[in-house]
Amino acid sequence: MKDGVNGVALGVCIFFFVAVTVLGFLAARWRRAENALHLDEWGLGGRSFGTWITWFLLGGDLYTAYTFVAVPAAIYGAGASGFFAVPYTIIVYPLVFLFLPRLWSVSHRHGYVTSSDFIRGRFGSKSLSVAMALTGIVATMPYIALQLVGIQAVLDVMGVGGGDSANWFLKDLPLLIAFGVLAAYTYSSGLRAPALIAFVKDALIYIVIVVAIIYIPYKLGGFGHIFDKADAAYQVTNPATGKHRGALVPAPQAQWAYATLALGSAMALFLYPHSVTAVLSGRSRNTIRRNTTILPLYSLMLGLLAMLGFMAIADGVGKGVKGYNAQLAIPQLFENLFPSWFTGVAFAAIAIGALVPAAIMSIAAANLFTRNIYKDLFKPDATPEQETRVSKAVSLVVKVGALVFVLSMDKTVAINFQLLGGIWILQTVPAVVGGLFTRWFHRWALLGGWAAGMAYGTWKAYQQSSPTQGHFGGSSADIPGLGRLGYIGLTAFVLNIGLAVVLTLVLKAVKAPEGVDETSAADYTVESEETAVGGAAGEPGVSPGLPEPAGA
Template sequence: MKNDVNGVALGVFIFFFLAVTVVGFMAARWRRAENALHLDEWGLGGRSFGTWITWFLLGGDLYTAYTFVAVPAAIYGAGAAGFFAVPYTIITYPLVFLFLPRLWSVSHRHGYVTSSDFVRGRFGSKSLSVAMALTGILATMPYIALQLVGIQAVLDVMGVGGSDSTNWFVKDLPLLIAFGVLAAYTYSSGLRAPALIAFVKDALIYIVIAVAIIYIPYKLGGFDSIFNKASAAYAVKNPKTGLPRGAVVTGPKAQWAYATLAMGSAMALFLYPHSVTAVLSGKSRNTIRRNTTILPLYSLMLGLLAMLGFMAIADGVGKGIKGYNAQLAIPQLFENMFPSWFAGVAFAAVGIGALVPAAIMSIAAANLFTRNIYKDLIKPDATPAQETRVSKIASLVVKVGALVFVLTMDKTVAINFQLLGGIWILQTMPAIVGGLFTRWFHRWALLAGWAAGMAYGTWKAYEQASPTQAHFGGSSDMIPWIGEKGYIGLTAFVLNVGIAVVLTLVLNVVKAPSGVDETVTADYVAEPEESGPSGSPQPGEPGVPGLPEPAGA
């Protein structure tokens, strides 16, 4: 931790933080409907957001503070391998263009609030639905924690708090205040708060990146000088391993790991509960289609952002400091390069960039608990008002859990559990995405495949221990049928699908009960004008006399 406080930067940071706090509380009255106590209102913003609001919400949701800190930090620490985040965010949009509009349509027709709601309705299985919900909550918790880690990194560089301080008041109070504000306006305003704040967050991020990508190279002697200094730094060998620190270009031995990590991450991104929550808040199917075509603009920004890792090396950030925390590299670069007032703007962009996704993630996890654990298993007759109240309380509990994670555990543990979360969430793909296109899979086979993928992925991640990380040391291991290192999540996913296919064939032969499908084909392609109010019986849905029975019943 620094001993001096950057007063100007801190003042600018506090100004923007207070501004978004006011916006967060004002959002409670923005587009507020009469049925404000319905979970659709608090947890999905009334399903009323148009193209631009959804675009900012999804951007604020997917491109988090940890993204702005960790992606360039990965470049800073290991070189080109950290660029995997750029191609995966490009690959993911054509994939989600195929299934997100279908998920929106069927959820709108049946009033589904979570992807687990859809799984329960599609396969008639509460067990499978609960498994999907628990996986989502488990994968989301460390993700929220890492948003708080991003805020803590910024505060540390400004000289406020920091892990090196022995004074509890100095060390943790700023983070506790930020947490308290986040919890208060999320509880009050629900999804509307991060939707409004996302406009401020994205505007700040784009301004900071536009200035940084021009101004910092100018001060460092141009990109040629930056790449030369980065190449020289990466060539220095680690005395413990005897290997170079990294490389400007990914080497042949790392290409399978790079490619599979990018592909697996692309498949997993929109399976996270917070991604689904932002999608279901859209007011129409076309809103989702349009967003999948314009969201790649964020990938362009991410590519420019990743370049900051090379710039931090060229500036000498952390040079000569043993055990330097790479997560501080980019905030420190901003303080070194920018005037104090603009450094404050950059720090505010990162800090606010933590609040938006943390709010959405806590809401999404709370919705999963309320709809798929509390209502399905504890109180099936819960009223909409009771659901909303439970979800609000659950969102606070989730945030408290994330805060405890940050305050009591080693930050590398949080980071590795987030990597593990990606492995876990990928195992929900056969049930969620597969279910959107076919009812062929048997519910018990999907549950068995999910369990096998979870067990295998967790076991393999646990095996990647290192001298500095006792457990869950990484997300890559040897791919059995290729003999090269690759993403564990993708290997576990292949095992998951293989078991689901084989067991489905067996269970269909023995005529095991397959459950009741409450959806019909038309539900998946319905345009907005064909859909009525959420949760009410619509033409083609079960419960409407004289219409066809649901497929798979």
């Protein structure tokens, strides 16, 4: 580990940070429409992004700085079980190919900005819509915080901020500056800022991964040597638990937990608010179809990225350091083995990789609050201009909340709450995905199933603990009646859907009012912007008066 500030790496990182900041502010003029104060413009980029822009935007949205840091850190700390992220990002695309085009079509037809807009329109239930919106907002907050944790890890390794400085302001000043810049250009440019910056972010990450996967094995003596060193390290017994650190192959008793975690994570990924926001910004149904076929290229990158965890072990990163933070392993590996100038490029990729998803997440959470809480509950007659102003303000509040989370709490708390967020988001599947294919479920039954899944998932996650993390220390637990470890979110989902089916049968039998469905079968097959007429949610067929979107 190098002492002091790595001036060259810091200089290169600052250069790229300044460059993307300029891009972020210039994005306000990129494809700018006359009606810039419409939420479709600020929050969805005018719904005008073509295949390649959407591909970069979704890639920048889903493959975050935390992915860059945490996936290989999981391999570094626990072995092959950390690879669950690779199969789940492969499984997810056939699943979303079935429902994302339908969500895009009906949302474009009715002017829905969020998935909760769709829930309200499909089931005629503000209660269910608000429940889905609150779930999305709460699940997104720690996810934003983890992007800032990724930036903080880079700053710590470069010797800037963090550390043991007694002055909290000077210690966190670089992170405060990065946060301020992010907040400013997101407020100014909306979704266009992360869409434009995503090009730089993804290019940098692909360059770093390609170089790392060739250069680092060469420096460390080849992949055979790397795997041998990793295997030896995993055989060391942890004195605190009496167990091995990890394994190159998951033990038989851990394989069910691995499989269910991968499947549950795949089911939840595209229901996060930021994923839905990026999807609805596409200009046509075919844009979404094409992206589900080419986005798996990022899964290839993720597989290579995970290998860095083995390389960090082979390099001896953190060896012998009591209480070493595994989240620093990959930034430290880069600093140990790369020339300082390329270390700066790698650190810039991680930092920019945090800015893009953090911006989209804050916009998505703000859209949920504005459309499904502020407008639905407090100001039903809000104009598009008022909606946009509220969303801009709330996007700042969300970022401040995430920043306070990072600065005031243990980082493991943010990580654990992000795992809990995945369990929560999975409970929105019956309403959102089920609603895209059938109106059979009763709105009150869906609300009851959601409440049961949320309560059970939160309770079981709370029961999980570890010596270092306390409660919410994991995402797997024994399955009732089976005893095998499984993903809590998937078990809660089974309870959710089972209860929704039973309650639907009961409510239909007593002829409980089902609410009004404002959609029609044809709305789910709208093909392009030429056949979609848009409009405010609840006002099908009313054009918002937006200009024709430009091509990508």
